[in-house]
Amino acid sequence: MAAKTTVGVPRETALALYEKMLLTRLFEHRLDLMYKGGDILGGMLLGTGNEAVSVGATSTLSKGDIIAPTHRGIGAHFVKGETPRGMMLQILGRAEGGTRGRDNTQHQGSMELGVIGMISHLGATPTTAAGCALAFKIKKQNNVAMGFTGDGATSLGDFHETLNMASVMKLPFIMIIENNQWAYSTPPSKQYACAKLADRATSYGMPGFTIDGTDVELVYTTVRHAVDRARSGGGPTLIETITMRLRGHSAADGAPYVPKEMLEEWSKKHPVDLHKAKLIERGWLTEAESAALEDRITAEIEEAVEYAKRAPYPEGPTLLEGVYAD
């Protein structure tokens, strides 16, 4: 069947992207309900509106490639192999979770899956990913590393330092900016004065692109190109994706500073809905198939919730274990 897409994503890939985005959306929806029901410890940060970026960019990678996702990147974790059960155990602070109750939200990491656990100093994890790219270069290993950041963290020195270093050393590194137009309550006009964040790429001596971050296929193909380039020794690329954070910064933030019209306008461009409409238009997906997929994912999420809720917390004295590696 001829692909009716301008960007040439094969049907199988397009459907896989949809499945991971839908999983992300439904999982986060469940988290939201749990938060309102008092089941979530501390704070909660969701990536509603960022699904196409975290899923689309990460889906371009191969085994052995490394990502450093942000707190909007639950979808990136799923693409890299995290399960709903594993994610729920982590978020609920259980002993069986990725950080065994030692760190909150989606901060787990796994070099086996190729995920660097994020730290809340948002500039620092992409720098770490660039270090993985350096290791690949030294070992002549055919892998790439991908760092993610929001628009806000592009104002940190880390962002500049990492891109400069990656470009000077010609590292197999891709920097993805998830520009969702709000760094907590701060809009782009108060965050940066350049027209586009990708314009900065010129000053680092690398290619830069600004693309629609609600279009998962466009994200996928653009990032894919950068990944291929990095893998073949061409060096790093900066990709800015424009989307909109459709919720508050955290669950505790009602985001009263977001203009109502802006939220309404962007809500019509929910990345999951946009992609679903395209798939249906192309005849690659039916409403019934989508509903069946949703049921299957929902059942998996419910199983994860039930399991994680029953799973024990770590015992207090285990606190002292593992400060140092043997």
Add this chain to the structure above:
Amino acid sequence: MAEQLITYVDAIRQALLEEMRRDENVFCMGEDIGAFGGAFKITKGLLEEFGEDRVIDSPICENAIIGLAVGASLCGMRPVVEMQFADFVSNGFNQIVNNAATTYYRWRQPVPMVIRLPSGGGLSAGPWHSQNNEAWFFHVPGLKIVAPSTTADAHGLLKSAIRDNNPVLYFENKYLYRREKDALPPEDNIVEIGKARIAREGSDATVVTYASMVQRSLEAAELLEKEGLEIEVIDLRSLLPWDRQSVLASAKKTSRILMVHEATKTGGIGAEIAASIAEEAFEYLDAPLRRVCSHDTPVPYAPPLEEFFMPSTEKIADALRSLCSY
């Protein structure tokens, strides 16, 4: 024929050479360390032997140097990064205390890396090329800190640090670089991290010290020997973890403790050790603990100011006389 002596600075290079030959995952990165051989010529000749992939000249950016080292270590490398002066490590503080130090505790991925920190004063190098800033990091669980005072320990502690699976801060003392000389240590000279050295045995009082103050404390002990006092001198060698057992044993043996360090007094390593002795060996003490440290000022430039700033052999001897006559 006289035995060939090597300096403290050559012992550091020798350890790097041996470990880089032994393990291809060990690599060096820093400012001006390649063809130039580093500001103190410690990496001289390494580029020729190991090539540009393993002896990396980096842009001036301590934060990204350390951040990239963290990432590379996650991928199985063992980076040894050079701060041109310990003072500049402040630019990389976040990567050390929030990323490197917590990664293993949070998600169980070891971070085997070494940060080399040329430190210390007495060279009229002013406020930002003279600091002993080890206490900045002493408060951080997950880090290890070592500070050799002899040629053999400079060699053996660096080898241990490189083989350790945790981030290790290796404070090398610039004043000792070319003043300390000893026989070339054997290749299997591994100095265990966390073990102190009794630099001199005695029964009347104990000096607990490290790095540049070991030699001065030994000079003071020699002066006092002529006055009939037997002073024990403990060279800590490792600061985090420090050798609680050896220090407490000596406190119980001599009952009089003097802490000596070149770093400023308030919040220094000596304060923590004094508090621990007070907690665990108070009833053994015959006199209040004393401290001889640098004054609580920035490190000054003009020689009379810097001499007044730092502990001297005389200041140490005076404190010991007063301690022993209490």
